[in-house]
Every structure is written in structure tokens, then in C-alpha cells.
Amino acid sequence: xxxxxxxxxxxxxxxxxxxxxxxxxxxxxxxxxxxxxxxxxxxxxxxxxxxxxxxxxxxxxxxxxxxxxxxxxxxxxxxxxxxxxxxxxxxxxxxxxxxxxxxxxxxxxxxxxxxxxxxxxxxxxxxxxxxxxxxxxxxxxxxxxxxxxxxxxxxxxxxxxxxxxxxxxxxxxxxxxxxxxxxxxxxxxxxxxxxxxxxxxxxxxxxxxxxxxxxxxxxxxxxxxxxxxxxxxxxxxxxxxxxxxxxxxxxxxxxxxxxxxxxxxxxxxxxxxxxxxxxxxxxxxxxxxxxxxxxxxxxxxxxxxxxxxxxxxxxxxxxxxxx
Numbered sequence: 001x002x003x004x005x006x007x008x009x010x011x012x013x014x015x016x017x018x019x020x021x022x023x024x025x026x027x028x029x030x031x032x033x034x035x036x037x038x039x040x041x042x043x044x045x046x047x048x049x050x051x052x053x054x055x056x057x058x059x060x061x062x063x064x065x066x067x068x069x070x071x072x073x074x075x076x077x078x079x080x081x082x083x084x085x086x087x088x089x090x091x092x093x094x095x096x097x098x099x100x101x102x103x104x105x106x107x108x109x110x111x112x113x114x115x116x117x118x119x120x121x122x123x124x125x126x127x128x129x130x131x132x133x134x135x136x137x138x139x140x141x142x143x144x145x146x147x148x149x150x151x152x153x154x155x156x157x158x159x160x161x162x163x164x165x166x167x168x169x170x171x172x173x174x175x176x177x178x179x180x181x182x183x184x185x186x187x188x189x190x191x192x193x194x195x196x197x198x199x200x201x202x203x204x205x206x207x208x209x210x211x212x213x214x215x216x217x218x219x220x221x222x223x224x225x226x227x228x229x230x231x232x233x234x235x236x237x238x239x240x241x242x243x244x245x246x247x248x249x250x251x252x253x254x255x256x257x258x259x260x261x262x263x264x265x266x267x268x269x270x271x272x273x274x275x276x277x278x279x280x281x282x283x284x285x286x287x288x289x290x291x292x293x294x295x296x297x298x299x300x301x302x303x304x305x306x307x308x309x310x311x312x313x314x315x316x317x318x319x320x321x322x323x
Contacts (some may be wrong), residue, residue: 023041027053027058031058032063032065032087032089034062034065034090035093036075036093042124042290045285047091047279050275054271057271069100071322072093073096077109079259081115081257083157084261085260089118089255090115090256091255092111093250093252094249094252097304098111098307098308098311099265099320102312103160111304111308115256116297117301117304119268120293122276123231124208125223126204127223128142128203128238130142130194130221131194131197131200134200136221137197138221139243142221143242144179147175150177150178154181155180156182158186158318160183161204162183162249163203166248166314166315167224173241179201182199190202191209205288220232224246225248226249231281248263253293253300256268269297
């Protein structure tokens with residue numbers, strides 16, 4: 001009887017030993033991070049800066065593989081179906097992990113079942129900006145203006161379910177206002193029309209508008225995060241400017257395919273967190289509006305689960321679907 005039990009436990013013991021040994025030798029070849037955004041985008045920039053630092057730390061190349069299209073679905077599916085050995089990773093944002101599941105009737109991936117969280121790279125404050133021709137100088141005045149003329153103020157975004165769209169929907173829910181959504185296919189034209197005054201307002205990632213606000217080409221009314229951004233400390237948060245409790249932050253981080261050994265997840269997080277904390281990385285990204293994090297699997301996983309529920313509730317209530 002005892003021999004039978006020992007025989008039954010042997011495969012499990014061998015698997016655990018193999019995983020431990022693999023974790024101790026990992027990585028011994030290049031690590032690939034699939035980024036669902038184009039070269040030069042904000043997420044691509046942080047991936048390359050952090051990836052270069054990690055490569056220096058581990059003595060192996062970190063390859064950034066840009067795979068755009070289909071709201072990140074192409075990239076997500078590729079990673080979800082890859083070998084779970086830690087050598088192929090995915091760098092999604094909150095939209096791909098938390099918004100897509102509610103916006104698409106069918107997805108080829110499940111954000112909670114097909115991936116394991118590794119490291120939260122950063123949160124990205126959004127800023128509510130208006131063209132200088134808008135009479136509202138403060139958030140309170142903007143809310144009053146919107147309430148006086150429901151649906152008459154247009155705002156731009158990069159499409160249904162995008163961060164700019166959801167941030168405004170949460171804003172309207174919190175403020176009791178109604179604005180009209182004008183979706184664009186990319187940030188360039190969405191922002192250009194606000195600059196030109198064709199569209200009065202929008203939420204934008206801070207990195208896109210810092211210089212425009214400081215040059216007086218746009219007016220910033222409030223930042224979306226709970227705390228003021230270190231990149232634009234002069235801009236009050238929306239919560240402190242008139243809507244207590246308002247909070248919205250886009251984010252990006254790295255996840256691995258489900259089934260990746262725990263030892264490899266821990267090793268990856270340790271290296272990414274070390275890179276994110278390094279002065280070299282923080283100096284290079286300081287002016288881009290990123291709030292660098294480095295949170296590990298437990299914290300990052302909690303954030304993903306929370307946003308899947310929060311975004312899903314809003315998207316389903318409003319009937320938002322993918323363009």
C-alpha cells in the first residue's frame with residue numbers, strides 16, 4: 001500500500017522538481033514581449049525602456065514584438081496559445097483585459113483564465129482637456145455648462161470602449177451630465193480636432209497633452225487619477241476639483257500564459273520590478289506622464305479582477321459594443 005502511494009506521488013514530485021530546476025535556470029534564451037501597439041506609441045515606449053533594462057540585468061535579449069489590430073485581440077490570442085514557459089509575454093492595457101470581455105460577444109481569450117499576472121508596469125493618468133475657446137475655466141464651470149445644455153457638448157475619443165471614452169462615461173455618471181461622443185480611429189485626429197476647436201473636449205493620456213497644456217493650446221480641467229500626477233502636479237484631480245470619489249486610470253503591465261511555472265513568474269516579476277525601480281528607467285520615462293508601479297502578481301491580479309467587474313458593469317449598462 002505504501003509503495004503504491006509513493007509510486008502515485010512520484011510523478012508529482014518529479015514535476016515539481018522539474019519546475020524548480022527550470023525556474024532556477026530561467027532565462028537562458030531571449031524573452032519576447034508581444035506589444036499590441038505600434039512602434040513609438042506610449043506603451044511601446046515603456047516596453048522598450050523597461051525591456052532594455054531587463055535585458056541588461058538577465059544577460060539575455062528582450063525582444064519587443066509589435067502586433068497591432070483588432071483591439072489587441074490578435075496579440076492576446078497569440079500569447080494565450082503560446083508555450084507557457086515565460087519566454088513569450090503579453091503587455092496589454094486595461095482596455096484589452098477589462099473592457100474587451102464586455103464589448104465583444106466572443107473573444108478567443110479569457111483575461112482571468114488564460115493569463116497569469118506578472119507585473120503592473122504603470123498607471124496612466126488621463127486629463128480632461130478643453131479647447132481654450134470653451135468658456136469654462138474650471139471643472140465646476142464645465143459641469144455647470146454641460147448641465148445647462150445636455151448633449152450639446154461633443155467629446156472625442158479613439159473609439160467605443162477606449163480609455164478616453166470610458167473615462168468620460170464614468171465622468172458623466174459621477175457628474176450627472178450628458179455629452180455627445182464623437183469616436184475617431186486614432187489619437188492623432190481625435191486630439192487634432194480638439195486643438196482646432198471642432199470638438200470642444202476630450203480625456204487624453206497625460207503624455208499626449210503635457211506640452212499642449214503648458215503652451216496654452218489646451219486647458220486642463222482635471223486629472224482622472226486619485227492623486228495628482230508628478231508630471232503635472234499643477235492640475236487638480238477631478239475628485240478634488242468637484243467630484244469626490246471619481247477615479248479612472250488606464251494601465252499597462254505584463255502577463256504570461258496560464259500554466260507558466262510559479263518560479264518563472266516570480267523571477268520575471270523580480271527582474272521587471274528591479275528595472276522599473278532603476279533610476280535610468282525612471283529618468284527616461286519621467287516626462288511622459290507614466291506613474292511607474294512595479295506591483296507584483298497578487299496586486300496586479302486584484303486590479304485586473306476589479307476592473308473587469310467595474311468596466312463590465314458600465315459597458316453592459318450603456319450597451320457599448322465594439323466599433
